[in-house]
Amino acid sequence: MSPRRAALVCLAAFCVPVGGRATTEIAGQVGTSVQSVDNPFLFPESSADPLKRRDRVQTTDLGVAMRMPLPSDRSFLAVGATASRVVYDALSQLDYTASQFDGLYQWEYGSALRGRLRHREGDSLYNYYGGFFTQREVPHARQDLAEVSLRITPELELPVTATSGSLKYQDAGLAERYNQEEKGLRLALSYTSGRRSTFSAGVRQNEVRFPQRNAADVASIDSAYTDREVFVDTAWRYSDNTIVFGRIGRLDRSFASLSNRDTQLVSLSSGVEWRYSPKTYLSLRGYRQPQTNGQADLRLYVISTGIEGRVLYDMTAKTRISLTGGYEQQKYQSFSNTAAAATGGTDKVMRVSARVEYSPTQHTLVRLEGLRERYSPDPAVSTTGDFTRSSLQLGLSYTFENMQGANRARTQLDAMRYDRVQ
Template sequence: MIQNKKSSCWLGALMLVLTPASAYAEAEYAVQAGSTAYRIYNPYQFPSSSGNGLKTSDNVYSTDLRAALFLPLPTDRSHLSLTGAVSKMQYDTFRNLDYLKTQYIADYDWEYSDWVRGRFSRSTDVRLYTYFGGNFTNQELPHLKENLGEVALRITPRFDIPVTLSNQSLRYTDPSNTRLYNMNSDVSQVALRYESGIKSTLSTGFKQSRVNFPDRSASDISAIDSGYTDRELFLDTRWRFAENTIVLGHLGNVQRQFATLPNRNSNIPSYLIGVDWQYSLISSLGLRLIDQPQTNEQADSRLYSVSRAVQGLATWQATPKIKVSLKGSLETQTYQTFANLGNAVVGNGTDKLKRFGARIDYDITPRLALRTEAFTEKTVSNGGSTEYSRNSVQIGLHYTFENLVGNNRARTQIDGLQ
């Protein structure tokens, strides 16, 4: 809570200090307030066959406040964007899960000239742990923080060299999780990028990620290691195939080396193929094929997992005031687990996941919006022997005050929060 208050004060002070200094530039800001009601089934995601009394539904209510600022410093080419959100979540039955959900993002994009540009950002995120299996039911609020800096040198009008450094920390609040799963990550990346005259890009480079778990004991390390290092050579593309069609691609190979248990070292292919198709002025479709290693950002018994997935998103602007969105994914996660800390032998497992969601946004007025959303998820583990499911429905009403209506970039920042 203290950290949340400090972050709020820091953002507020920065907004007050910087706004007068750039009074000649037109700042864009937005403030949004409202309330959301949820109906959640099986929040702890017990197995479908479980008879546990906690495998039930609950009502959740949130009071939401979001704010954003887009400030040219001194022009749009060099600008500061600040975004923050706070939601007070209250449960009817599972009162131990009441918490304050917070998210803050500070981002400064700059260009010194046509030849040098960069970006600095800092973000924090606190939200409820994603429970699975019903084995853990205490309140858990993972705290995720990230700092990022990037500088790009343009060597020709078409080529530039972006260098990116970032660090991330993940901290848990429950004592049973902090020792094993508190995590630090340092990432460095260098690339050569080409931009064509038709808004297409192609880049190739090298990325290194060092991940460590600083609070593990000697016995923990002997069983599951203290961390690992990923090194990846990659090729990325964003190709504007047609005026209304963009093709995305990522191809890489991740070499994972564990800190003290080299027998677990491995090579993991990584690729993504996607397309964004603006079918018409009122409808669009996005598809993704993914085969990539995943970061263990939840406290569970997995050393690491590889995700193969098909994802889709369709949007339809049914009327000037009503927008309909449908999304879904079919995913297979292959992973290695450790059964207990006294045995260094790991096992293999596979989960099959199905996720589907639908959302309707109704702009009652330019400032007052009603959102309804439904989501369902089903997981099948161990060759079909165990099933888990989770469903939720929500409806929210929000009012937004903004100084520029219609093309407010601060409002877009708020809409982009997850």
């Protein structure tokens, strides 16, 4: 979505009349931030390239969201749109304008049928790595979802979910190799107990195409692949304050032309969410799962094994502290018929972040956030050494609302802002 279209959606939301039997929730938000970023192109620590430097980044944001009951709170329309301008002091080739849109229509028909339609699209800065590409690149992603769920009994449901999406790059070289289109279908049987614990089992298929790859790329790394997965997923509400969850699946990945590269992978994840006290929330998650092959360059597949944790602490009614950390090993297998003759390797990734949010008034938020990332490639494959990047951001935002108290439109805007920061 272009910034102009995002602005029109913002204006239209404020023009929607508020009325009916339930309240339409509307929120608008303006914000600005200044950020210090070290090594934005993620050069290796040993690099002496002049572009391996620290820079100051100024960001200006505008957003609006609306949640409208149609006709009741159980069937509703929720839309949000944002526009951002990002300006670098020294690395001006990275200046860019981005927009986001998130629209959801959720409905229920009697007690037997429910469903949802969702459309999301947005821009984000390219995930630079190694200094191999240093031009401005802002890929555009789109995701669509349609779901219908048949409630067989009050506890048992049969949801059917169809998805589609695309990823498009601006640079001709990146577009040729990495532009992708995907579509998926998911069928599951879900059971919800009286304590709101859930158990589901089902099958999922996802088809991914790279329509612009040339003949040489197709011959070496193919033009499409299909993932088929059988899975079991559960979330056990141990108490009002504790949820334990887990998932296991077996994934078969088959390639369109290079059938000798077909493989089977296993995905596992488990974790716990614990409301330790009214002021403290903790979560811990461990996983072993295949990554989506969105940039299936010389890698047949990547299996990520890691652990991540998060702590939220409401120090006062106006101050919240958030700490997040994660460690991951990325084991990959290369296409054996490419220049990357190595059979594979294991890279390591560590991320830590801290955030402090202070609300001097109901509508004003001051945010200070720091992030540190370290990528350690397998020394048997790469001799470049580690790659590190860090940032420190100070932000200020003001939110306009049409109602006091809990406003779910504002919550949607906060979630979209968090996605931009990530």
